[in-house]
Amino acid sequence: MQTLFAGGNLFDGMQQSPAGLGVLVEGGKVRRVAPLPEFTGFAGPRVDTSGCTLMPGLIDCHVHLTMGGEADPATAQSKLSAPQIALKTLERAQITLKGGIVAVRDCGGKDYIEFSVRDAIRRGEFEGPQIRAAGRMICMTGGHGNRNGRVADGVDEVIKAVREQIHAGADLVKIMATGGVMTPGVDPEDAHYSREEIGAGLAEARRFRRRTASHAQGAEGILNAVLGGVSSIEHGIFLNEECLRAMLERGTFLVPTLAAVLNIIRNRDRGIPSWAVEKSERVFERHKQSFLTYYRAGGKIAMGTDAGTPFNLHGENALELQYMVDLGMSPLDALRAATSLAAELCDLPGQGAIREGAEADFLVVAGDPLADISRAARREHHRGVFRAGRPALGLPAMAGALGRVAAQAAF
Template sequence: MQTLFIGGRLFDGMNAPTDGVAVLVEDGVIARVAPDAEFEGFGGRIIDTSGGTLMPGLIDCHVHLCLGGESDPRAMREGMDPGYLVLAGLQRAQATLAGGITAIRDCGGMDYLEFAIRDVCNSGAQLGPTIRAAGKMICMTGGHGNAIGRVADGADEVVKAVREQIHAGSDFVKLMATGGVLTPGVNPEDAHFTLEEISAGIHEAHRFHKRTASHAQGTEGILNATRGGVDSIEHGMFMTDECVEEMVARGTYLVPTLAAGHRIQNDEALQAILPAFVRAKIDRISGKSAASLKLFYDAGGKVAMGTDAGVPFCMHGDNARELEFMVEAGVSPLDALIAGTSNAADLLALENEGSLAEGNAADLLVVDGDPSDDILMAARTENHRMVVKRGLIVNEVSLIR
């Protein structure tokens, strides 16, 4: 069936929105992008986008499907059946799609359960976003994420851990360069893997054409991962001019994950129910991600959208709000939209997603107004009119809710 999206503005994922251009979708693919006049007398289904903007579906480069925003992330893995966790993760992926996010990157799962969710969504057996998954995050003994990650020490062991992830079916490799907030007994400021260890892991992943992402909050860890050749720095909280300079020179992406801290930094009642070891670190990291993003963005750095959905109170389905947090931090609305579409697709190596071009997947979002004027049109789901995944209108398809 052919469906024509016509009447409103069009944001193609890269350039400022334009008027008078329509998009024809056929068999789940964008068949034609052309001036409205070309489609006079069109006889198929017409979606009138007047007063709104047609844009690519958003892409979230940092989620955890095995986590559901629980106040204590340790709770989810205690006493839960793997089958239940898979179904809960599928539900989270579908809630994410309903929230306007048509592709996600899972930045660290549990026992490869997330691969099952990825595979049923990517094959089309279940409706869901396109999913890229890391498998187990790789960390040092006692390091951030060690409860569910693959612990490795020394360059040889890190190389082996990377090979294990690739053998298990990982799309990319996640390496932990620093401590973090949600692991007891570690500091976000401290570097974890040494330069030698992280470089070895990144090099091994790249040998097999896998991208790499590094959880890197402290300055030394950001520098280690960047110098090791990582493709993206996740969080990047304690960014310095030196970090910015080296990242920009190498074309390293920053995935700021402002949503991760947004609710807990601004809500004392929520803070009160967090585990004490998490609470103790909040003041040290408050506002750091936004300041780092501003420093990096002002220097011309490449930004891709990511939320850390799944960490405490950062809910799957609310992902699009990251756009408004980026704008609050100083990013222009148009650049925030680019970070959430074509830049994110570039980082994830999704060649046929993230922009409205002929031959690309018909992964679309129709929003009210023009989000390059008012980012809330894309950031708030109440302003979303329609989400389309491979040509299917998601709102018309029943999802497990």
């Protein structure tokens, strides 16, 4: 069956398209993008996007679906059985899709539970976003992420840990290069692997054609990961001149996850562990500077939120667009970061663009997000979410507002 989307503006993942285009969908894919007169006489179903902008569904390059965004997610998770975590993981994936996010990169789960959710969605047993998942994050003894991560020390063990993730079904490999905010007793500025260890792990992942992500906050760890050939630096809080140069030279992505730190600071009095609040407040100014410096230097930035961390809610991922623009990114670049560039980083060639042959995964928003990013960032302006050309999860094809559709399941 064919469906024609027409009537409003079109952002194709790279730029605003000329007015008066129609997008014909067939078999879940974009079949044709052409001026409306070409579709004269089309008698099939239409989605009227008048007054709205049709754009690719958004992609979040950094989420944790096994975590629920509670004040203390690790403690909340520890009280749940594996089957309970699995159900919540599926529920969060669906809430994420309702928020206009058609694909996510899960940057560290628990006991591969998120793989079963990914695979069930892939097989069509449940509706949800496309999921790329890292499995267990790889970290050193006592390092950031050691509660759910795969602890590995020394070159040989790091290589073995990478092989384990690939054997378990990881789409990408996540290696922790520094300390972080959400683990007690570690300092975000400390490098957590030697250059040799992290370089060996990244090379092993590459050997099996896996992209890589490094949680990297301090400059020494960032540099270790970048020189090891990592695909993306997550957070990137203390970028210095040397990091900047190395990242620009190699085309390394930065996934800033501004929402992670911002939501901890904004909700500091709501039960978040005090060490996490203290560290967030300590790093936030530098975080903002690093993001802007990389942006102004022309570095590649892909949108990611770290959803699942305190008060960083699944389903509200698109707010990251607003945070990036508030700091000085143009709306056009923010939208690219969440569509075409995110698809490049996540290795999802059919996503992040509206062009012939691409997946018909769309977000329709009221008004023009290139003039006002809140149109894409805030759910109250969303009018339709489509997966494979069909309204996602029983949402109406075009609704007055989708912002009230789903409450966060974790609360």
